[in-house]
Amino acid sequence: MNSFGQIFRLTSFGESHGVGIGGIIDGCPAGVEIDLDFIQNELDRRKPGQSKITTQRQESDQVEFLSGIFEGKTQGTPIGFLIRNKDQHSNDYNNLKDVFRPSHADYTYLKKYGSRDHRGGGRSSARETIARVVAGSIAKLMLKQFDVSVHAFVQRVGDVELAKSYKELDLNQTDSNIVRCPDPETAEKMIARIEVAGKNHDTVGGIVQGVIQGVPVGLGEPVFNKLHADLGHAMLGINAVKGFEYGSGFEGTRLSGSEHNDVFIKSDSGIRTKTNHSGGIQGGISNGEDIYFNVAFKPIATLLKEQQTVDKEENEVTINPKGRHDPCVLPRAVPIVEAMAALVIADHYLLNKINQS
Template sequence: MKNTFGHLFTLTTFGESHGEAIGGVVDGMPAGILINPDFIQQELDRRRPGQSKITTGRQEADRVELLSGVFEGRSTGCPIGFIVRNTNQHSYDYDNMRDTFRPSHADYTYQQKYGLRDHRGGGRSSARITISRVVGGALAKLALQQLGISVEAFTSQVGDIALLHDYTHYDLSLRENNIVRCPDREKAAEMVRLIESVKADGDTIGGIITCVVKGCPAGLGEPEFGKLHAALGSAMLSINAAKGFEYGEGFSCVNSRGSQQNDIFVNRDHHITTLTNHSGGIQGGISNGEDIYFRVAFKPVATILREQQTVNIEGQETTLLARGRHDPCVLPRAVPIVEAMTAMTILDYYLQNKATTL
């Protein structure tokens, strides 16, 4: 299994949903970065279960322990090891799934690939593994802060309830003022009501997360097989339940003509910029210094609290009624995960660019 993300800034993860702990090792963290443990914990708190009425009821503190690579409050340049212990597993909730394949889960594919699987919460395929990504992303954010680069994601759509405008019309800091992490208070309330209704039906709902990177310098990305938007797309699609990625105006640009879509270059106070940003801050696979923005589509959570038809490992038809504690919508807890994967990608490409230019 490939368990390492990145090239120069790397994250290697380990652990299972119902194992002893989740953890990882970050390598390539620049030395001398001020490490704020409270900030890392804050990022984990945004992802942790049980934080609101529209998330899973699993109660985990998700307290991170930094094991190495930090001395007197700063990164040493050596690998940063960390661990987050599991304390609230209800493995018995999955007893009826030991020999049965859950619809749209990784049960069947893991069984085919490895010949066995950990049925407890999906084992390694569980979204709980994203804890490691959030820690790695928090460390990357701390480094990016010193470069003046920010990463902000928010829920822009749940089901058919969507924001009416693009990100420039909203104060993105307001996303943390509600449990669905949407910067529009009225739309957030509608989203919450929809999620509550879906949850009451024993069902789930999907949606879209938008992410914005500000302050990214021009020049990040490779011209052929390491394009920055391709790297961001790969990072986003590695997140559990992610089903689609588009950057800039994405699929909607097909309705425009070139004369409408082209971003015109201008010189403002001896600084080259563009009048518009249809390209989403990336041209030719390389950042151009404008805001980078993209959207990630997430499917409805596969575990629903309804009886479903399926088959067991012998191929015999059967029914399955899932038990346990599950999210009716992944969006609120996926926001910090999208930010984490974005931050690690941008920092990794920043370091690569520094390594190849004078």
């Protein structure tokens, strides 16, 4: 259960406070040009310590490729990589060794495996997502050959919401501010909301919106492995995610069928739909329109304030966690959402190629 994908497949390994995080990518076609600067930039977007509203853990997150790449191109062989951990403060977690932190995986891991790595959550830590970003970056480079683009941005922080549609925004401006919202005015309000949470030693959640453009008609399977189902599987596997919706999502339930149906029209580029409540997917298969979706992230469970809990002996205890933690996961989650979306589309692109051969 440490692997993701059917053909374009990532297997990840490592823990938050171990030697490092790494992975093996199998099934990537030969000949994909590898832009190391691009991959490192994607990792830099996810890494800690990048701004005043993220954890101050300092990690360079420098990726080392061990196999599968020669003279700047993939070889069609397994791509091995490693990112070494360098700034672990494991002692910060010593007082949490025998207690169950509220809303963490401490209790469930111990019950499932009989033991757990208490240092930063071990395998359950979001630091594991580094491997997904590396693999997703290579998937993005593969999809670039087919003019498919994957973008994500922060759409809501707490009750501060971006009211504009993604079509009204320049998604290339997402990284122009530290909260990764492409609307400057809303971004400032979001940053202020995160700062309030941090000053109160509290956390805040919100929504990341993803947009995939240029996807051809025909990706996805009609029964199992529907395209939207695999996107949901990918997003719900990200740490702290509590919900996924695509297209009109839950709001679409407020419309009547006559309002919600996407009418087909003839255009210069072929058959299109007049509206896109379907979110670019119909019957589990892409229809050529933009695929857009929302991913809901809960407030991070680690609070730098006193909380009540129990220890493994079932004694009631009070904890006051130490360490360096994000008051809001959303800015660093943006490249993770993009990576997982790219992995799904790349995998389905290869699946579709096999079905057509």
